[in-house]
Amino acid sequence: MAIPRRTVRQVIIEETKKFLVVAFYLWVIFALLVEYKSVILAEENVSIETRGLALINALALGKIIVLAQAFHLGEMAEDVPLIYPTLLKSALFSILLAIFKILEVGIVGLFHHRPFTQSITEIAGGTLKGIICVTLIMFVVLIPFFAYAEVRRVLGQDQLRHLFLHRRPVQAD
Structure with missing residues (x-):
């Protein structure tokens, strides 16, 4: 076909x-x-x-x-349990987002003639602990996002959308 x-x-x-x-x-x-x-x-x-x-x-x-x-960042073999690509993608993408956020505030700071170290204070106070904390929050927040994406990949886009957005028939016991 x-x-x-x-x-x-x-x-x-x-x-x-x-x-x-x-x-x-x-x-x-x-x-x-x-x-x-x-x-x-x-x-x-x-x-x-x-x-x-x-x-x-x-x-x-x-x-x-x-x-x-x-x-295809974080793509894994098709036969692995969905928890693995979900957690891997959540981790990789939260790190990627943290890096781009640091670069973004650094570039904006340079545009405003501020030193990089002063610019990154906008991200959780600019401390390593604060940046790690925000990155971990993004990791946790991205888990349901990527879990949904992985289930949609396995079931098919239309099937998962239908399950979430349409009435389901009542099952007789």
């Missing part, structure tokens, strides 16, 4: 949908972290720019995730 070839338009639409889902997931997480930080620090006047930055970060890091997925 021949596999139907996708047109460029179909590929662009599919990749754009993937990107938007990833960016939306990350935006929700980043926005919640900003709100949590404001609660912890009792900052009632968190600027709109800070909240907007959560969306910009989600879009930028979402694109990094989609590109890394296109290069």
